[in-house]
Each structure stands twice: as C-alpha cells, then as structure tokens.
Amino acid sequence: EWQNLLTVRYDRRIDREYARNTSVADILRSLPPDEQPKWKRAWEGYKEGWNSSWRYVERFVCAEIPEMFREVIMTDDAPLAFSLPDELDEGICPLSLVLYMTEKHNQFLEQLKQIRHKRGGLASEELQDLEYHVPTHLLMDEHLISYSVDKELVPFLQIQSEQSLQYACGSDITYKWDRIEHHIIDRVLGGKPFIDLEVRKFTFANEARLTGALANLKTRIGQIELTPDDKSKITQELGTLQNIKRLKNTLEICIGFLSASAGVSQAQLDGEILLVHYIRNTLLLDESMDLFGSTVGKVVQLQHIVSLWNLLEDKLTVDPFESIMAKYKQKLPADEEEEICNCASLFTKEQQVVLLALWKEMILNYLNESGGHIQVTSSVYGSVSACEDINGPMDEKLWFVKHFPKNIQMMSCVEAYKAFEAACK
Numbered sequence: 001e002w003q004n005l006l007t008v009r010y011d012r013r014i015d016r017e018y019a020r021n022t023s024v025a026d027i028l029r030s031l032p033p034d035e036q037p038k039w040k041r042a043w044e045g046y047k048e049g050w051n052s053s054w055r056y057v058e059r060f061v062c063a064e065i066p067e068m069f070r071e072v073i074m075t076d077d078a079p080l081a082f083s084l085p086d087e088l089d090e091g092i093c094p095l096s097l098v099l100y101m102t103e104k105h106n107q108f109l110e111q112l113k114q115i116r117h118k119r120g121g122l123a124s125e126e127l128q129d130l131e132y133h134v135p136t137h138l139l140m141d142e143h144l145i146s147y148s149v150d151k152e153l154v155p156f157l158q159i160q161s162e163q164s165l166q167y168a169c170g171s172d173i174t175y176k177w178d179r180i181e182h183h184i185i186d187r188v189l190g191g192k193p194f195i196d197l198e199v200r201k202f203t204f205a206n207e208a209r210l211t212g213a214l215a216n217l218k219t220r221i222g223q224i225e226l227t228p229d230d231k232s233k234i235t236q237e238l239g240t241l242q243n244i245k246r247l248k249n250t251l252e253i254c255i256g257f258l259s260a261s262a263g264v265s266q267a268q269l270d271g272e273i274l275l276v277h278y279i280r281n282t283l284l285l286d287e288s289m290d291l292f293g294s295t296v297g298k299v300v301q302l303q304h305i306v307s308l309w310n311l312l313e314d315k316l317t318v319d320p321f322e323s324i325m326a327k328y329k330q331k332l333p334a335d336e337e338e339e340i341c342n343c344a345s346l347f348t349k350e351q352q353v354v355l356l357a358l359w360k361e362m363i364l365n366y367l368n369e370s371g372g373h374i375q376v377t378s379s380v381y382g383s384v385s386a387c388e389d390i391n392g393p394m395d396e397k398l399w400f401v402k403h404f405p406k407n408i409q410m411m412s413c414v415e416a417y418k419a420f421e422a423a424c425k
Contacts, residue, residue, distance in 0.1 A: 002046035003094060005039060006083055007202055012256050013249070015205040019081040020090070027080060046083065050074040050097060057100045060092040069093050084202040091202065102197045105144070109194055115181075134193040143193055156183055205252055214306055215365065216259035221271045222390035223306045225357045228349075230299050231311050237293025241316070247292050248312040254279060255305060271303030271390075278302060303390065307357065321363065321414050327376050328367045332408070332415040339405050340416050344423035346403040352424045355404075358387040358394060359417055367413065376411040383410060 006027075014022075024043060031039055051074050058065060072082060072093065081090040085098065134143055157180065203213075217223075226234070238244050254275070276297045279285050290297065300308055314320055321329070332340070347355065362383055366374060374383060381404055385395035394400050408416050 002039075002042040002083060003085060003098070003202075004200075005042055006080075007200055010084075010202075012203050012205055012253050016081065016089070019084055019204070020079050022080045023077045024080060024083065025076040028076070047074045049101065053101055054093075054097060057096050060096040060099075063092075065092070065096060084204075085200075086202050086204070095201070099197065102195050105192075106194050109192060132193050133196045135196045135198050143195075153184075156180065203256060205249060213255050213259035214309065214361075217255055217305065220258065221269050221302050221305070223271075224303050224390050225353050226300070226304050226307045226311070228353065230295055231307075233295040234293060234300075234308070234311065235315065237295055243292060244312055244315050247296065248309070248316065250279065250285065251275075251305065251309055251312065253285065254283065255309065257283060258302075258305075269302060271301060273302050274298070275300045275302060275305065275308075306361070310357070310360065320360075323368045324363060324414055325367055325369065328363070328374075328410055328412075329414045330376075330411040332412040332419060336405070336408050336412065336416070337419050340408065340420050341423040343403050343405060344420055347399060351399055354389060355384070355394075355400065356417075356421055356424065358389060359384050359420075362387050363413060363417060367410075374410055376409065378410050379406060380408045380410055380413050380416055381406045383413070 028036060028039060028043065054072065054074075069090065069092075072078070074082070079090070082093050084091055085095040086092070087095065238247065258269070274297075296308075344352065366383075384404070385393070385400070387394050391397075
C-alpha cells in the first residue's frame, strides 16, 4: 500500500536526486492533514515489514544485494528512494523485499498443499481446484499470512506441551505436534490465496529515454521533426529555464501515458492531434499551457513529441552526450572529418534536419551504458541506415544511401555527428 500511494502521487514527478535527498518524514509532513493518517498507517506497515524481513534478503534476481544496502534499517529519516521500486540503485531494495515476501507467502501455501495431499489423499487435480490466486492490486489484509509468534504461537505451545513428572526428568518436554500443525493450518494458512505478483516499477522524472518510453511511443505514433523556425520560436517563447523544465515535466507525463498504453493497444493514434488538446482533454491535466507560448499551443502535435523532447533536453543539458560510452567518442581522423563535412552540402535543409534527428536519437538510445553493444568497428552508415521516421527507414532514402559516407566507424560516431551538425549550420 505504501509503494502504491507513492507511485500514484509522485510517479514521473520527482527525480532520483529528490528521492535520495528527501526523507519519509519530509513526505509525511508535506501531506494535507486529512491524508496523513492513511499514509502514516501504510508507512508503519512498510517499515515493520522491512525491519523484520530485510536481513533475510540476499539477492535481487541473480545479483547479490550490494553491501552498502544490506545493513539499511528503515526509520522515518530514511531516504524516500528506499521505498520506490526500481531496477537501479536503491530501487532494487524495495523491489527485492516485495519479491522475497511474496515468495515466502507462496512457499508456505505450497507446503500446506503438500501436507493436505499426504493426509487427505486428495489428487493433484482436486488440490488444484481448492487453491486460488489473487493479483497484487486486489490484495486485502485478510489475504495475507499474519501471525504473532509471541502472542499467539507461544501460548498455544505451552498448552500443547507435556512435561515429564519422573524424578530428574522435569526438563524433558514433548509437544503434541499434530495439534500444533492443525492449529497453524486452520488459524494461519487455511483459506489464504497464492499471490500473483504485479509490481509497478516507479518511473523517475527525466528518465523517459532510459526506460524505453520514447521508443515505445514511436511504435504507436509516427514521429516527425519540428521545423527549425518552430524550434526557434518555442525556445524564445519559453524564455526561462523554469518554463522549459515545467514543459518537460508535463511532456514526460504525456510520454509515459502514451508509451504505457502502447503495450495495451496496438492501434495507431492520430499524430495530428494537438499536444495541448491531448493534455487537457485526454489526460485531464490542469496545466497552464498558455504559459508555454503560442507555438507549443497551436503547432506542436503528438507526432512532434520526440522532437520537442529532444529540443527541451538540449536546452537543459550542457553536454547531451555525457552518458555515451567513451568507446564511441574517439577522435575522428582528419580525412573522414573532411568527408563528413563535405557531404553535408549534398543534402537539402529538410534532409539535414531528418538525418540529424535520427542520428542523434540512435546515439542517445543505443550507445549508452544500457545499450553499448554495437561493434566499434562497424560503420556509422550501417547503424543510421537502420533508423526510420514516419516516411520509412533511412536505407530506403536514395539521398542518404547515395551521399552518406560508408567508411566512418562507430568508434568515432559522436565526433562525426558533431562535425556534420556544425557543417549544417
């Protein structure tokens, strides 16, 4: 419940830095008074579950939990990041905890099934009919195994124990194990469902590219570039960095929704729907889009989302290729630099815009730490030719096939891009 509350309120609205520097106590204090009891109750449950079980969690799937996270104790001063399930950094801790607790729950029930099979002589098919499963999002308190060893089991053990009355044998104690087993089955495990785990991973702001959201979006809505004139107008009308950040945050929510729905429905959306109309009428977001200027409101459509995202990212990032692996940033030989610069004049302005956009998108998506599998000795031409826009792949565009150099290797991909971009200005 705690993770669900956080995801509903903060998904795509906070970045990793905020989650690391903000404590749970800060979050609870910031809530409206009428919401605090519900959130505090959920937090106390999460905290208790963590502090009683985390010491037993050793792995995240196949990887060991880093030593720096192993000794974490959950308190009100703990960073929020340890409550947000993710596959990176601190996020693996809450994700591993939920996986571990679900696995233990189901293991208990599996053992119960085996006991019933041995005692009752029930066939496997009959046992299968008796068990039922509940997905995570429908879980309620009564579905979970909840039992206090000190308050419930120990008193029952005392009742079901027998102490020898023979001389010098007073310390010999035997237990009525059958009764104890029946008690645990009837009172604790009976009627509980198996849990079908559905973990909704948290998505941090400014990570749309890392999570593959942009790639998913393009499968549902073909993307085209904004014109250089429109890009210039958007930049001027936004004015301040604060407005750029606000528009990027709003755009990221839009990208997240569209990319998520792409997995549910393969139907193509109309790319000519105005972005502002989609945000207001479909997402029902109460955003003051007028603050972002007339060009964003009247020109930008759903088919321009990736182009607008890249524009905003460029304005907020000093070096857009900072996260690209060093093996793709090697110096470009002088003769190849001359060749790539000379070929720029062979393309029209429109062709240059298309090529630069797809080339850059390829670099950002596939040459970072999460990608980085393309051979450095392969050709830039080969990688770019596999890219495609709304009008088809690059290797079907005669102007690209005819004029783009074939001999530049991927080890110089970033430098080649920069040289070509400078030659186009």
